[in-house]
Every structure is written in C-alpha cells, then in structure tokens.
Amino acid sequence: MSTLPMFPLGNVLFPHMVLPLHVFEPRYRALVDDVLAGDKRFGVPLITRGHEVGGGDERTDVGTVAQILRAEQLDDGRWLVVGLGTSRFRVTRWLPDDRYPIAEVEPLDDAPAATGDDHDLTTARERLVGPLRRVLAMLSELGEDGVPATLELDDDPEVAGWQTAVLAPLNPLDAQRVLASTDLGDRLAMLDELLEGIEQLLGFQLATGGPTASADD
Numbered sequence: 001m002s003t004l005p006m007f008p009l010g011n012v013l014f015p016h017m018v019l020p021l022h023v024f025e026p027r028y029r030a031l032v033d034d035v036l037a038g039d040k041r042f043g044v045p046l047i048t049r050g051h052e053v054g055g056g057d058e059r060t061d062v063g064t065v066a067q068i069l070r071a072e073q074l075d076d077g078r079w080l081v082v083g084l085g086t087s088r089f090r091v092t093r094w095l096p097d098d099r100y101p102i103a104e105v106e107p108l109d110d111a112p113a114a115t116g117d118d119h120d121l122t123t124a125r126e127r128l129v130g131p132l133r134r135v136l137a138m139l140s141e142l143g144e145d146g147v148p149a150t151l152e153l154d155d156d157p158e159v160a161g162w163q164t165a166v167l168a169p170l171n172p173l174d175a176q177r178v179l180a181s182t183d184l185g186d187r188l189a190m191l192d193e194l195l196e197g198i199e200q201l202l203g204f205q206l207a208t209g210g211p212t213a214s215a216d217d
Contacts, residue, residue: 004043005031019084031099032081046172062179065086090106121188135168161188
C-alpha cells in the first residue's frame with residue numbers, strides 16, 4: 001500500500017503510453033512541484049463525470065502510474081510535462097484533497113497465466129496485427145492526424161496488447177475496460193473484438209463519406 005498524487009484526466013493512460021501535459025491549474029502545478037521533488041511518479045485515473053479543471057469530478061478506481069520523463073516550467077508558472085505510463089494501480093481509499101487529489105493505492109497486476117498458455121497468448125497477439133493495421137489504414141484514409149505509417153507490435157503479448165490499446169481509437173469507457181482487465185488472454189480477446197467493431201464502423205464511414213468517429217462517441 002502506498003500514497004500517490006493523482007492527476008485525473010478525461011482519457012485513459014495505458015502502460016507504455018506517452019503522456020504530454022500542459023499544466024496550468026494551480027493545484028496541479030503544485031502536484032508537479034511535489035512530484036519532481038520526489039520520485040517523479042503520479043497516478044492517472046479516468047474522469048467518468050465532471051472535468052479535471054476545478055474539481056468536483058468523479059473518478060475510476062483503476063488507473064496507471066505516470067513517470068515524468070521531462071518537465072519544463074514556463075515564466076508564468078505553467079508546466080510542460082512529458083510522462084510515460086508504467087504500471088497499473090487500484091485505489092483503495094481516496095484521501096481528502098490536500099491542494100490536489102491524493103489516494104492510497106495498491107498495484108494491479110494480471111493473474112498468473114496457466115501452464116501452457118504461452119502458445120495461446122502468442123496466437124492472440126498475432127490476431128491483433130491484421131485488424132489493427134486495417135484500422136490504422138482506414139483512419140489515415142479518413143484524414144486522421146498522427147496515424148503511424150508502419151506498425152510493429154512487440155513480441156511480448158502483454159506489451160503488444162498495451163501497444164494495441166494505445167493505437168486503437170477506443171472510446172474512454174472501452175479503454176477503461178481494457179485497462180482494468182486482469183487476465184491477459186481476456187484482454188487480448190477484448191481488443192480483438194473491439195478492433196472488429198471499429199473496423200466495421202470505419203468501413204461504413206469510408207463507404208458513406210461520414211465523419212470519423214472520435215474516442216468520445
């Protein structure tokens with residue numbers, strides 16, 4: 001059990017995901033000050049209702065630890081921060097806000113894989129490659145910015161799953177379901193199913209000339 005400063009956001013942070021932040025609200029400037037003076041780690045839970053600015057938001061209890069890689073403070077006190085998602089956590093108790101949100105957390109890990117699951121997990125990882133490439137190609141055709149030109153998933157099924165979650169245009173609730181899963185096989189199957197639905201939607205949009213679905217739809 002440990003205590004972690006919290007920076008709730010409107011989108012899910014996954015392990016292995018880069019997190020750029022423009023920090024302007026005074027309480028989160030204080031969070032960055034404190035985090036940089038310590039171990040450079042803070043938690044990112046998803047906001048399910050409300051906004052990150054001004055407080056009064058409702059947050060999920062499963063999130064991802066962010067490690068600050070770079071931070072630059074501007075003349076007016078704002079921060080430009082680049083973080084990286086590392087491990088997951090589960091909130092055991094939200095503490096009273098002391099300038100910024102803070103919670104007691106415990107690590108959230110996957111359940112141990114059963115003996116002989118390695119082949120099944122490798123196969124599940126391979127099944128993600130084709131649908132993900134097709135989805136990214138469709139997004140590029142629809143004019144989405146920042147779509148990678150090439151795709152190489154890690155050989156490790158766990159890492160490949162997180163890479164897929166980062167690249168796929170998941171809405172926040174589906175992204176949170178993926179993040180909270182503690183069974184790697186189930187998580188890979190969930191991503192496969194979500195990619196199938198996204199591929200169908202994007203195919204329809206390409207056929208009809210409709211707008212690209214956003215992550216908030």
